[in-house]
Amino acid sequence: MKQDKLDKSRGKSFVSAQQVAERAGVSRSAVSRTFTDGASVAPATRKRVLQAAEELGYTVNHLARGLIREKSNIVSLVVADINTPYQAKMTEALTRRLQAANKVAMIINSSGESTDVEMALRQTLHYRADATIVLSGQPKASLIETCLNNGQHVILINRDDPVPGPVSVIVTNRAAARQAFDMLERAGCRKLAVIASTVGSASLAAREKAFVAAAQSANIDVSVSRLGPTAYASGAEAARQVLSGADRPDGVFCVTDLLACGFLDAARNEFGIKIPDELCVVGFDDIEQAGWSSYELTTFRQPIEQIAEHVVDLIDHHTPVDAIQDPIRFQAEPVWRKSVRPR
Amino acid sequence: MKQDKLDKSRGKSFVSAQQVAERAGVSRSAVSRTFTDGASVAPATRKRVLQAAEELGYTVNHLARGLIREKSNIVSLVVADINTPYQAKMTEALTRRLQAANKVAMIINSSGESTDVEMALRQTLHYRADATIVLSGQPKASLIETCLNNGQHVILINRDDPVPGPVSVIVTNRAAARQAFDMLERAGCRKLAVIASTVGSASLAAREKAFVAAAQSANIDVSVSRLGPTAYASGAEAARQVLSGADRPDGVFCVTDLLACGFLDAARNEFGIKIPDELCVVGFDDIEQAGWSSYELTTFRQPIEQIAEHVVDLIDHHTPVDAIQDPIRFQAEPVWRKSVRPR
DNA sequence: AGCAGAATTGCACAGCTGTGCAATATGGTC
C-alpha cells in the first residue's frame, strides 16, 4: 500500500485538478469548486473529491489561482539587516500575522548592492504581490512609484520622510524624543549628548532633531555624534569620543538601543563610569537586550504587535490607496529601568 | 508627459505581454523571447520591445512563467523564532544568497500553533516552491514526506535526527562539544555543568550528550540542567538553580550563546561571581552579543556563510535528491575570548 | 542574380485554474 503510493508519486511532478476529477468521477469544475470558498458543491461530491485529493496528494496550484484571480496572496517584505534585533522582531511579528491572515510573506533582503536590491524589489512585481511592506533601507523612490503604478499597496514603516503620492506611511511618534529629554532633565542632567548614526533613516533623524530642539529650547547644552551605522560598535566608538573629552556629558540619548548598548559597555568597561550615578542613558526600541541585567536600559517601546496588526489589517481590507493621506501614528511608551536616575 | 503616464497606469492592473507586443508592433512571442535568456531575437526587435516595455511598465508575470516552466524560483524557508540572533543571522545569509542566485525566499514562521504551521507549510506546496529549507521547529515528518513526494527539494539545517528517506541534512559537528570539554578541563575546572533546554532540537541534544560523555569518560563530575526554551531567561534561571547549591560548578557549557548570556549575567550580577577566575563559561553559535564587552564569551562559531553558500548551491544545481545520502558536515571553530581562563 | 544556410518570426498549443452561463437534477408543494 505505502510502497504503491511511493511508486506513483515520489519524485514526480505535481498532481493537477484534472487527475483528481478523473479519479473521483466528476468534472474538473467540481474539484475547483470544492477548493473554493463559498462555491456550490453537493456534500456528496465534495466528499468524493476530498477523498480523491487526499489519496493523490493534490494541492491547489496558487500560481494558476493567482493568475486568474489577479490576487496572489503574496506580500513582500523589504528589509535591511534582518539580523538586527529590532528588525528581526518586526519581521517575526509581521510574518506571523500575515500567515494567520492566510497570506504568505516573501522576503527581500535590501542589505546588498543597490542594484541587487533593485532587482530583488522587482521580484515583488514579478510575482504580483498584493502589497509591499518596506521596513527599512532606502529603495529608490522610482521603484516605489512603479509598485504604486501597478496598483500595488505600498506600506512604509518608520520612514516618515514626506513621500509624495498616495503611500500609506506609519511612523513612531517623535514626541518620545522630547519625553526622553524630559527624563534626563528631571534626573538633573545638565550637559547632554545624542548619539545618532550616519546612515540614519528619516525616522532616526527625526528623533535626533526633536531631542536637540527640546534641549535647546530649555537652554541646555547638547552635542550630536554620528559615526558609522546603527550598530553596537558605533555606540561604543561614540562613547570613546564623547567621554574622553574634558567636560563629559551627564545625560545621553541614543536613538537606538543597539547604540545604547555599545555606549553603555564602553562607558562602564573602558571608562569605569557608574550608571546611572554619573551618567544617565536613554535608548529607543526596547530590544530584548535592553532588558538584560547587564544593561537594564531605560528606553521607549515601539508597539510592534500593534503596528503589525494594523499593517496586516490594512492589507486585508485593501482600503483604496488614495483614501489614506496622513500617516498613521503610534505612541512609543517609556520603559523605566535603571539607566536613568529616578527623580 | 509624466501626467500622461500616470493617467494611463496609476492604480490599474498589470500590463501583459500582449499590450507590449501591440505597442512595439511585433508578435507576443517576440516579447516573450526578449525576456527569455538564450532565446533568438533580432537586436532591432529586442530594442523596440524593451522600449515599449519600459514605457508601459511591463514586468514578466512569474506566476504564469512558473506555471508553464514547472519551476517557480521560489524557495521557502521554515523558521521558528526569527527574532533569535542565531536564526536571524542565518535567515539573513540565506535570503541574501538566494537573492543573488535569482531566487526569492518565502518565509514560513513556525512559531505559532502547530496547525497554523501545518497550514503555512502547505503554502510551500501551493506555490510550487523549488525547495524547502527547514531551519528549525519540529514540522511533522508527514509534511516533509509530502514535500518529498511532490518532488520538492527538502534541506534540513542543524537537525541531525536520522530522518529516513532522501533528505539532505546539514549538521554542525558535535566534535565541538568534546572540544568544549577540553577547554574547561585544561582550564582546571573539575566540577562541570551543562545548560541545555527543554525544547531542545536534536542538534542541541547532541551537543549536550557529547559533552556529558566526554566528561564522564574523563571521570569528571557533570550535571545537566534543562529548564525552559533556548532563551536568555532560561540561562539566568539555570544559573540561579545551579549556583545556589552548596558545591558550585567551576565550569559551565551552555549549548547556546543565548543561554550563556543569561547564565553569565545572573552569575555575576546576582551571585557576584568573577568570570573567569571563579567560573569558566563556554557557549555555542557566536551570536553578535557574545562579542559585546559585557560578555566576551568564549564560544564556537558556526560557519553560517559557508552553510548558506552550500545550501544555495545545492538548490541551484538541483542535484538529484536520491544521490545525497550522508549529511554534509561543517566544522564549528572555537572563538577564544575571556570567559575561560587561558591555560 | 541565384542559392544554401542561418537567423528570425508568428502560429498555435500547453500549463492549471476560476467562473458565467446554460443545462440538468433535486426538493417541495399542490
Added chain:
DNA sequence: GACCATATTGCACAGCTGTGCAATTCTGCT
C-alpha cells in the same frame, strides 16, 4: 403526477506565458 424554485453540474472561455514547428527573411558567397 405536474410544476416551480433552487441547488448542482459541466462546458467553455479567460488569464499570461514558454516553446516546437513551419514559414519567412536575412546573410554571405559564387
